[in-house]
Amino acid sequence: MANEIFILKERCTGCGSCVKVCPVNCISMADRPKEENVRWKKLAVIDVNKCVFCNACVEDCDKLFEKTKIKMPNPDFFHAIVMKKEVVNVQIDTASYKGVWCFAEQRHSHLMPTIYELLHVAKKLSLDLNEDLSAVIIGHKVTSHAQDLIEHGADKVYVLDHPVFEHFVDEVYTVALTELIKKEKPNKLLMPASIIGRSFSSRVAIAAQTGITADSTELSINPKTRMLHATRPSFGGNLMATILCEKHRPEMATVRPMSFPRALKVPGRKGEIINVPVDPSKWNIRTKFIKYVPEKDETIDITGAEKIVSGGRGLGKPEGFKLIEEFAKVVGGAVGASRPTVDAGWIPYRHQVGLTGRTVRPKLYIACGISGQIQHLAGMSSAENIIAINKDPECPMFKLATLSVEGDLYELIPLIIQEIKKVKDHK
Ligand SMILES: Cc1cc2nc3c(=O)[nH]c(=O)nc-3n(C[C@H](O)[C@H](O)[C@H](O)COP(=O)(O)OP(=O)(O)OC[C@H]3O[C@@H](n4cnc5c(N)ncnc54)[C@H](O)[C@@H]3O)c2cc1C
Numbered sequence: 314m315a316n317e318i319f320i321l322k323e324r325c326t327g328c329g330s331c332v333k334v335c336p337v338n339c340i341s342m343a344d345r346p347k348e349e350n351v352r353w354k355k356l357a358v359i360d361v362n363k364c365v366f367c368n369a370c371v372e373d374c375d376k377l378f379e380k381t382k383i384k385m386p387n388p389d390f391f392h393a394i395v396m397k398k399e400v401v402n403v404q405i406d407t408a409s410y411k412g413v414w415c416f417a418e419q420r421h422s423h424l425m426p427t428i429y430e431l432l433h434v435a436k437k438l439s440l441d442l443n444e445d446l447s448a449v450i451i452g453h454k455v456t457s458h459a460q461d462l463i464e465h466g467a468d469k470v471y472v473l474d475h476p477v478f479e480h481f482v483d484e485v486y487t488v489a490l491t492e493l494i495k496k497e498k499p500n501k502l503l504m505p506a507s508i509i510g511r512s513f514s515s516r517v518a519i520a521a522q523t524g525i526t527a528d529s530t531e532l533s534i535n536p537k538t539r540m541l542h543a544t545r546p547s548f549g550g551n552l553m554a555t556i557l558c559e560k561h562r563p564e565m566a567t568v569r570p571m572s573f574p575r576a577l578k579v580p581g582r583k584g585e586i587i588n589v590p591v592d593p594s595k596w597n598i599r600t601k602f603i604k605y606v607p608e609k610d611e612t613i614d615i616t617g618a619e620k621i622v623s624g625g626r627g628l629g630k631p632e633g634f635k636l637i638e639e640f641a642k643v644v645g646g647a648v649g650a651s652r653p654t655v656d657a658g659w660i661p662y663r664h665q666v667g668l669t670g671r672t673v674r675p676k677l678y679i680a681c682g683i684s685g686q687i688q689h690l691a692g693m694s695s696a697e698n699i700i701a702i703n704k705d706p707e708c709p710m711f712k713l714a715t716l717s718v719e720g721d722l723y724e725l726i727p728l729i730i731q732e733i734k735k736v737k738d739h740k
Pocket of ligand 1: 548624625626627628650651652653654665666667668669670671681682683684685686687688689692702703704705708720721722723
């Protein structure tokens with residue numbers, strides 16, 4: 314049965330409320346034929362070809378019915394839209410899906426390091442399943458990366474290299490990846506929880522009619538069921554939830570950058586490169602790429618930075634970040650921040666470390682005026698060395714820190730900067 318929607322003419326008052334709530338403008342008001350001889354002059358008409366069966370108009374009309382019921386004991390009007398939705402009960406032969414796939418993100422034809430983290434964790438999954446590990450790369454002028462992906466552990470690389478992929482457009486990438494999934498039937502698919510990965514992985518999951526766990530930080534295979542156990546922080550980081558996708562394939566997960574180490578390179582490793590034919594003329598794409606506007610920010614990106622100096626609410630004012638920037642400059646690091654400082658507009662979001670910010674894994678993390686709440690720790694606790702500067706000796710960050718410095722950051726940081734400069738000058 315296909316989806317159906319229709320108006321019960323005898324109940325429609327022609328009030329026009331449904332026209333306003335329809336998100337795709339598929340309802341209009343028409344004049345009722347004179348011969349109908351009813352009190353109401355207008356009638357709602359639905360263009361079923363445009364309707365997305367979202368139910369908004371049905372709910373709206375039903376609400377009006379409820380309101381009139383209160384006023385009149387037995388209203389004959391409203392409750393005028395009927396929708397019958399197709400029940401999707403797809404039975405998948407899960408055993409026919411084979412292999413672990415990783416999506417290799419590229420920007421301007423350069424591979425993003427997230428793929429090496431995905432290959433590291435996916436290798437273990439593929440060995441546990443005794444199935445091939447593949448990488449998928451979509452882009453323009455990206456074929457040259459295939460050998461590098463093989464040398465980092467991929468047994469096969471699917472390459473979709475075409476000018477249509479030069480700039481990332483989520484609809485285009487979704488169509489291309491979904492076509493490949495439907496043809497090749499992978500068992501598991503990992504994608505980076507980066508801005509690009511997050512923006513189109515959910516579309517791919519919907520188009521491939523499967524489930525996805527977003528922002529996973531742990532992944533494993535259940536040896537009995539061979540299912541993917543994707544674990545992610547939930548309830549503000551207070552609980553870890555393990556999510557399963559039992560009936561649909563591929564089981565998909567996005568993986569938080571910096572949650573896993575990078576796969577090691579084995580120079581000369583052999584694998585198969587599959588050049589996938591791309592024919593965009595078959596696709597019905599509604600989105601158009603207009604132009605690329607690069608971000609104007611000269612500070613070092615925190616993702617992948619080896620040293621990070623972060624400022625928290627203890628700075629007390631936005632200007633405090635001038636001191637943090639100076640500190641970061643002398644140590645040669647990036648500037649990080651806790652969420653309250655971002656929420657207050659002291660520093661842009663891209664600097665935020667933590668559960669709802671970035672996960673970082675630097676060699677040195679200097680936390681200045683940051684208490685160390687669990688949501689902040691979720692993004693930086695795997696730093697190799699942590700220096701905490703705080704005036705509260707009881708702050709949780711001191712419990713995690715390699716070195717704790719108690720005192721006012723406005724007194725301590727200028728002294729530390731001065732000392733570092735002195736050492737540098739002597740060299
Ligand atoms: C769902 C959810 C997601 C979240 N995600 C994130 C996230 O991604 N990242 C994040 O950071 N937070 C996140 N939070 C917020 C988190 O719970 C904390 O509120 C936040 O991390 C606290 O930031 P802070 O340490 O800068 O501020 P505070 O907890 O207020 O700590 C300020 C610290 O500065 C010290 N201090 C004050 N003045 C000075 C001074 N002059 N010199 C030295 N020390 C001083 C104080 O002793 C104190 O320890 C999230 C919360 C929720 C509920």
